[in-house]
Amino acid sequence: MERTVGATLSRLVGHPTVSNRPLTALAEDLAHAHEAWGFRVERFAASDLEGKVNVVASAGPPGTEGLVLTGHMDVVPTEGQPWSSDPFTVVERDGRLYGRGTADMKGFLAATLHALARIRPSELRRELVLVWTHDEEVGCLGSARLAEALGAAQRKLPSACLVGEPTDFRILRMHPGHVGVEIVVTGRAAHSSRPDLGVSAIEAAAEVVGIVKRLAADLVHEPAHEDLLERPWVAVNVGRIEGGAAINIVPDRCVVQIGYRPLPGAPAREVFDRLVERIHERFAGEPARVEARILRITPSMLTPEGTPLQGILAAHAASDHLGAATFATDGGNLEKLGCRPLVFGPGSIEVAHQADEYVPLDQLHRAVDVIESVVRARCG
Secondary structure, three states: OOOOHHHHHHHHHOOOOEOOOOOHHHHHHHHHHHHHOOOEEEEEEOOOOOOOEEEEEEEOOOOOOOEEEEEEOOEOOOOOOOOOOOOOOOEEEOOEEEOOOHHHHHHHHHHHHHHHOOOOHHHOOOOEEEEEEOOOOOOOHHHHHHHHHHHHOOOOOOOEEEEOOOEOOOOEEEEOOEEEEEEEEEOEOEEOOOHHHOEOHHHHHHHHHHHHHHHHHHHOOOOOOOOOOOOOOOEEEEEEEEEOOOOOEEOOEEEEEEEEEOOOOOOOOHHHHHHHHHHHHHHOOOOOEEEEEEEEEEOOEEOOOOOHHHHHHHOOOOOOOOEEOOOOOOHHHHHHHOOEEEEOOOOEHHHOOOOOOEEEHHHHHHHHHHHHHHHHHHHO
16 A cells, blocks of 8 residues: 555545446446455445446455444546546645545545555454445435345444544434435427417426425424524425427427425335325326436435544544534435434535545545544444
8 A cells, every 4th residue: 555645545535426427447446455454355346337346345244233334435426517626636736635635535445545554453342334325426326226225135334333424523423314206298299380289398397396485485484403503494495397399380398396304213205195296186187297206315324422433533523512514415315224323424515526625635634543542443
């Protein structure tokens, strides 16, 4: 391994693992490093997605209550962003390491590699499981597939689970989820000179958007977790609308896509069911047909206070105050495998996904020490 954690981060960032590209090379890089240390390594390839794979590496007595360390290998795109340097080549300036994924979240991966180089697998008295996922940035798809595969095998993971997203070393115990919904409105085409002979799908879709807006306004008055969440209500966004074939044709089809963020602990489908009920009430018996379906569910996460991992992290945390993430993580899917995740790691989410993303070098070095300490406390 490279002598410095910065050099290791540079190697990892050099794999341009944008979510629309394969990440096999980075996955093999990590897998080979773990195999060289004597970890048991499993690769969970997505048969229908070229170049997509989850890596699970474990050491120590299987099935014991040790620790999960997890992070995602993919990063967001850089196209159209005003980077000061090549985003896939790490550059150090003023004590910061710049590059795509330095904060979100290859810095945590690099720090984990260096921390584990200080620990022999034979020292572990409880199981340490490393979970590196694909396609977190596009809906936590990799962890969803992994949870399905391990769940089908009736396999559980240790309950202590550290999701190394950039939090500036704050401990976050919850976050909203995200549900994508598609609403298809079907009307009847006609020549625009005789609109009375047709049924405009776009006009009906405009009413659907109104229904969504009114539901969103109602949800603002149904808060939860006000002490931790920055916006303690279900946020709703009308993100995309497409319809019509030509300006002289009454449109017979329009598609509206929305997203909403279920609160921690709330059923993910609850808002969808309420929306469908309101749509049916408005369009029952109408000539326009409106159908809604869920595209994807990224679960929320809710971990109770007072877990053993929280007690360990408290000694290293920037604040005694437990917080909530505004963004979704793989933790929601890993809860299905018995995990009680906490989100905690180097770097700031404020610079993630932006041009000139960076992680402070001192935080990266600190992360190595923290990860080593947490692994020894839980698994030593």
